[in-house]
Amino acid sequence: MSYLKNVIIFGYGKFGNSIAKSIRDEDNTNVLVVVNSDEEYEVAVMEGMDVRKFNVESDASIEKLNIEKDTKLICAMDNNHENLFLALTLRGLYKSNYIMAISDSIHLTDKFRMAGVNRVIDIYTVSGNMIKNILKIPIATKFLQGFMNRSHNYRFREITITENSKLNGVMLDSIDFNSYNIIFIGMIDKEIGNQFIFSTVGFNHKVDSGDILVCIGKDEDIDRFEQIMGVVL
């Protein structure tokens, strides 16, 4: 079986468990969990995960997974040493795959980066920044957190502009997002690359097919906007 455009999570402990469940809950996403302990294997099976158990230190066992280029790999093992070793192994075997890891120390974050991990989430950095934001902008931080833990009805939505969309070829400043009760945050312009451009930089740009508009609002409002603009894929 191949896991094209899907996710493989190594480890089903304190991080792997919640990451796997959250990703599995999303539509169109397949998750494979790889563990090397009986305990984690049993929990993963009991929770209905697609799970494999083998020694992750073995290159041969990992190669048998037949990982495709677009599969995202997450190093989420509880043991930092194993996790780092795994990251090195994965980068050695899969040069172009997107590898992510969670780090619980500043020093480990640097080591992951040296090992070639594309994105390292440092729990202390995100938490430290979160606390600073709670103190500085408490209401706004609560609002933003609501997007991630889904504690309110508003969602971030990435609207990919299709060829037939009414928005294709339209200038950004001519779109009245407010009348649909949605807020335009920014866009990813395919022409420029994958860089995210915030609406606050004050740019006016012609929207082309393939561009991604990032908006926030209630699901029903964004759905209505997408339908009217003909961007539903």
Place this chain on the structure above:
Amino acid sequence: MPEKETKPNFIVSFFLKLANSKKYSDIKSVVKDLLHNPDNRYKKFIDYFLIFLIVTSVAVFIDEVKHKIPFWLEIYAVYFTSAVFAIEYLLNLWVYNDIHTDIAKEYYESNFVGRKSKYYKILMKSLSQKLSYVITPTAIIDLLAILPAYRSLRILKIFVLFRFLKLFKHTKSIHQFFEVLTERKFELITLFALLIFVVFIGGIAIYIAEEQQNDKINGLFDALYWSFITITTVGYGDISPATDIGRAISFVIVILGITMISFATSVIVSAFSEKLNELKEDRVAEQLKSSNEFLIICGYGQIAKVFLRSFVKESKKYIVLDVNAQKVQEALSDGHDAICDNASRYEVMKRFYNENAKIKVLALTGSDIENIYISLNAKSISKEIEVIARATSYKLYNKYIRAGADRVVLPNEIASSMLVSSIVHPGMYKAINAILHSKDVATLDEIYISIECSLIGKSIKDADFNRYKLVIFGVQNGIKGEFKFNPKPEYTFQENDIVIVMGHKISIEYFKATVNAGSYR
């Protein structure tokens, strides 16, 4: 057989009236707080005022020794300052104990059980308590400091020195110096007794040995004087031994003197070095408490370090508390004010409490038990203290809330949800990540609509946020406290509204300056 209820006489009625008067007890407690509560925000002003009176009046008295002072200055230094000190003395005497409550208690108790009241005994007991205050060193100094007012007796002028002694009471550093010495009372008294003993032994010895041969020693007092001057290694030389026995006594006295001085020095130095950290910590705590808003960061781990790295730029007051001395040392080396103490202890947290300050406690230790305890501890001191606690698992979230934590930060959950977002909604992840990490281009801020803000009464449309390239996320209504996402252009701003906007940092700053608005916090 119980006695019939007795009718209170005039004096007892007066005390009963005082005991039942809320106004009287309120006034008395305010005065007591002003005079004795170091946390009272106005006490320092009273102390400064009294210090000013002491220093200036003493300066006038010193100047008066050789020069004639103007009449107005005499009025100020002699009568005004003495009147103020007399009032202070009487107020201290007044608040020292409550005679009226003792009398009232006796009245009710004697009537309740039907026995004969013992007002005289109670009154004497209360007065003896007042007397016990009068004979305390502080009260004696206070009383003597008033005396220079009676300057008809020249000798009373010497009492001006007592004004300087009053500084002990109002100057914390001098007060602390004597506190340190008091802690070594036993050693110092022993040393002093030894000094007296050796002075006497040496004095008597030189008196016996040289009274006949040395014309400078005319009595025991001269001998004791020589002994004291020699033992303290001062050695004026006005009296010196004239015989070999006398010189031999000098050897012994000088050696004993040097030994005692060294011993006294080491006692004082060791007392200070032991107290030094505590004194420093006291200073830090005092400075912190004097500010209107401050943070108490409990636990100097990775989160605290990351947090402080960006928080120090806010130039707000904070203190780090950790039970681990090594971590405290690390915090101090990183340039933070830190104290090695256990934040879950009531007295530790109470030490920083100031009812007039906005206090926020960050419970960031690695242990949930400690963090929950710290949250409870802070809330037990005051519900007004805001607590932000770190929890290791979402399962503990409710426990933290029950413990009184206002916000619970779940590092593992935050990191996991960030990672999930980066896979599932990369656009949202990039946006939120940029906002949370305060990227200049996407700064999220809360604009507080104060009474001075020109936005009051204006609609969103009129305010023209687009011109400033700002995006309104929502408004928290200043009256109802409700949060309205993406409000309509017709929404009219009111006082105390909080507008959540996203924009370039410079755009937000410019907008705030233009509409005369501030930040929420």
